[in-house]
Amino acid sequence: MSIATATRGRTQGGALSVSLEGRLDVRTTGRVWRETEELIDKEPLAPLVLDVSKLKYLDGAGVALLMHLQLRQERAGLHFDIVGLTLEHARLFELYESGAKKELPPEPPPRSGVEQIGRYGVAFLADLAEMTRFVGELASALANAIRHPRTVRWRETLRAAESCGADAVPIVALIVFLIGAILAYQGAIALQKFGAEIFVADLVALSLVREIGPLMTAIVLTGRSGSAFAAEIGTMKVREEIDALSTMGLSPTRFLVIPRVLAAVWTTPLLVVLANFCGLIGGAVVYLSLGFSMTSYVNQVSSTIDLSDFLGGLFKAFCFGIVVAAIGCIRGLQTGSGASAVGISTTRAVVTGITLIVIGDGIFSVAFYYLGI
Amino acid sequence: MSLAPAIRLENVSLGYGSNVVLRDVNFDVRQGEVLVLLGGSGCGKSTLLKHMIGLHAPFTGRILIHGRDLVSARGEERNEILRSFGVMYQMGALFGSMTLLENVLLPLEEFTDLPREAMEAVAHMKLELVGLGHVLHHLPDEISGGMQKRAAIARAMALDPSILFLDEPSAGLDPATSAEVDHLIRMLKLHLGITFVIVTHELASIYAISDRAIFLDRETGTIVATGSPADLRDHSKIPGIRAFFRRQSEAVAYRSTS
Numbered sequence: 340m341s342i343a344t345a346t347r348g349r350t351q352g353g354a355l356s357v358s359l360e361g362r363l364d365v366r367t368t369g370r371v372w373r374e375t376e377e378l379i380d381k382e383p384l385a386p387l388v389l390d391v392s393k394l395k396y397l398d399g400a401g402v403a404l405l406m407h408l409q410l411r412q413e414r415a416g417l418h419f420d421i422v423g424l425t426l427e428h429a430r431l432f433e434l435y436e437s438g439a440k441k442e443l444p445p446e447p448p449p450r451s452g453v454e455q456i457g458r459y460g461v462a463f464l465a466d467l468a469e470m471t472r473f474v475g476e477l478a479s480a481l482a483n484a485i486r487h488p489r490t491v492r493w494r495e496t497l498r499a500a501e502s503c504g505a506d507a508v509p510i511v512a513l514i515v516f517l518i519g520a521i522l523a524y525q526g527a528i529a530l531q532k533f534g535a536e537i538f539v540a541d542l543v544a545l546s547l548v549r550e551i552g553p554l555m556t557a558i559v560l561t562g563r564s565g566s567a568f569a570a571e572i573g574t575m576k577v578r579e580e581i582d583a584l585s586t587m588g589l590s591p592t593r594f595l596v597i598p599r600v601l602a603a604v605w606t607t608p609l610l611v612v613l614a615n616f617c618g619l620i621g622g623a624v625v626y627l628s629l630g631f632s633m634t635s636y637v638n639q640v641s642s643t644i645d646l647s648d649f650l651g652g653l654f655k656a657f658c659f660g661i662v663v664a665a666i667g668c669i670r671g672l673q674t675g676s677g678a679s680a681v682g683i684s685t686t687r688a689v690v691t692g693i694t695l696i697v698i699g700d701g702i703f704s705v706a707f708y709y710l711g712i
Numbered sequence: 713m714s715l716a717p718a719i720r721l722e723n724v725s726l727g728y729g730s731n732v733v734l735r736d737v738n739f740d741v742r743q744g745e746v747l748v749l750l751g752g753s754g755c756g757k758s759t760l761l762k763h764m765i766g767l768h769a770p771f772t773g774r775i776l777i778h779g780r781d782l783v784s785a786r787g788e789e790r791n792e793i794l795r796s797f798g799v800m801y802q803m804g805a806l807f808g809s810m811t812l813l814e815n816v817l818l819p820l821e822e823f824t825d826l827p828r829e830a831m832e833a834v835a836h837m838k839l840e841l842v843g844l845g846h847v848l849h850h851l852p853d854e855i856s857g858g859m860q861k862r863a864a865i866a867r868a869m870a871l872d873p874s875i876l877f878l879d880e881p882s883a884g885l886d887p888a889t890s891a892e893v894d895h896l897i898r899m900l901k902l903h904l905g906i907t908f909v910i911v912t913h914e915l916a917s918i919y920a921i922s923d924r925a926i927f928l929d930r931e932t933g934t935i936v937a938t939g940s941p942a943d944l945r946d947h948s949k950i951p952g953i954r955a956f957f958r959r960q961s962e963a964v965a966y967r968s969t970s
Binding site for chain 2 (some may be wrong): 364365366368369370372373398399400402403404406407430431434435437441443444446447676677678679
């Protein structure tokens with residue numbers, strides 16, 4: 340057990356004498372620091388002689404204490420002397436002296452509220468400008484891909500399609516099936532009051548095909564695939580793989596973004612078709628439990644929805660697919676440096692994706708209303 | 713009476729999974745010595761270092777740090793052994809969300825009872841010692857690679873360890889910055905008596921800082937030579953070592969010895 344002690348005494352000249360003994364290392368210095376401060380605080384105006392002749396060991400923390408005492412006395416304009424410093428300890432003292440005598444520079448002051456708002460505003464506008472540039476670049480690359488299909492990296496596209504399409508089937512099917520059942524139950528409660536439970540089928544069919552199917556599929560895709568795209572591309576950015584592509588003369592948009600956008604564009608409508616089917620089955624299960632027949636359900640559904648409802652939903656899915664993939668990719672490409680950068684990009688991909696999908700859905704609702712779709 | 717070794721490896725065999733990289737490794741690192749681990753790429757230098765600092769357990773053998781076995785130690789005893797040395801990783805491994813000062817303060821906050829003022833004084837001293845007193849409120853991303861390496865050394869020294877393990881301290885640095893890091897290592901050895909175990913490929917650094925070098929061979933998975941770098945360079949008949957020090961391909965070195 341290493342022991343260090345500080346004891347108080349008096350020199351022949353009447354100065355306060357503090358003797359330090361034992362091992363003054365990083366583990367023992369904390370206690371000795373406080374003890375020494377207490378001893379000196381009892382006579383704050385006395386000259387100080389520090390006797391270190393009985394110190395067996397001294398390291399950086401111990402030197403910090405000696406320096407601290409010296410500075411404290413000097414600042415108060417009081418005499419300070421160290422006695423008994425061995426050659427070895429003196430060398431250590433000298434090594435750290437320049438650093439220990441400097442004042443710790445103050446931390447930079449925190450930014451004011453106004454400055455922070457300004458910074459957020461500038462960052463928002465810069466993000467908007469970058470999004471706009473990215474949309475233009477993406478549109479140009481998509482047009483080029485349509486004109487020259489051979490330039491598309493189809494293997495990468497198929498891999499992305501499997502990841503964001505086929506692999507998403509179970510979760511999309513389960514969620515929309517449950518939502519179909521929930522809608523039916525909630526609708527039944529309200530419609531029961533009017534003796535109109537039969538219209539539960541109409542409610543489920545119409546809301547699923549026009550709204551819930553595309554919207555829920557897009558939200559699940561954002562959480563699953565948009566975040567995955569951002570993390571994948573973000574990791575590539577951190578590992579300088581994106582820089583390597585650029586210096587090889589390869590466009591990251593053509594190489595990384597187009598395959599993912601194409602994959603999402605064709606898998607999202609397919610997922611929506613599946614989602615509509617599963618949601619209708621969920622609704623049917625509840626409908627049958629209310630005492631109606633399957634024939635009645637099919638009749639009600641087919642009389643309620645027509646082709647334009649179905650195609651309108653698919654068109655929304657097509658657009659949502661582009662948004663999910665594009666946002667995932669751009670957030671990945673915007674990844675900064677540091678351990679948290681990829682996590683930040685992933686979060687931003689999900690937040691921006693869901694926000695834009697809901698805004699887009701609102702715009703579609705208004706447009707469809709005026710177009711009579 | 714000779715001093716006990718700072719580090720001793722006894723019959724250590726190590727590797728990854730079922731792949732044995734080095735077998736029957738035995739050597740001592742004397743107190744206050746700068747030992748350099750040398751060898752071609754893939755010979756197991758970094759793997760050996762990772763085992764010496766307790767990141768991986770060897771298949772067999774003992775790794776004694778100041779006489780205490782790191783391999784068999786558990787709980788608080790193991791933590792005490794781990795705190796008796798500092799490590800500088802190849803890329804610095806500074807925590808990106810913390811300033812340099814906070815990086816150096818972290819071990820002091822966690823493992824000492826120093827007053828806050830004392831912790832800041834110690835951290836400041838360490839950063840001044842490595843020449844970074846003017847950027848201590850900067851984040852690691854805001855300073856150069858060489859500065860990051862020096863900051864990593866300051867963090868490794870926060871608890872005044874008697875042993876420092878450095879993985880490629882000069883890699884990726886320009887010759888002038890590399891020389892600064894070498895000077896720092898020499899100064900720490902001279903003034904603080906720190907024992908160093910260093911993995912490096914930089915010939916200039918090897919000559920400048922090391923007392924002794926251990927040369928590892930990929931083919932046999934063993935230590936093939938031990939000695940001062942100058943001895944190994946001038947007197948070794950092993951083609952791999954001659955090639956290493958003369959910056960030749962091994963085939964050319966083999967022809968020149970035969």
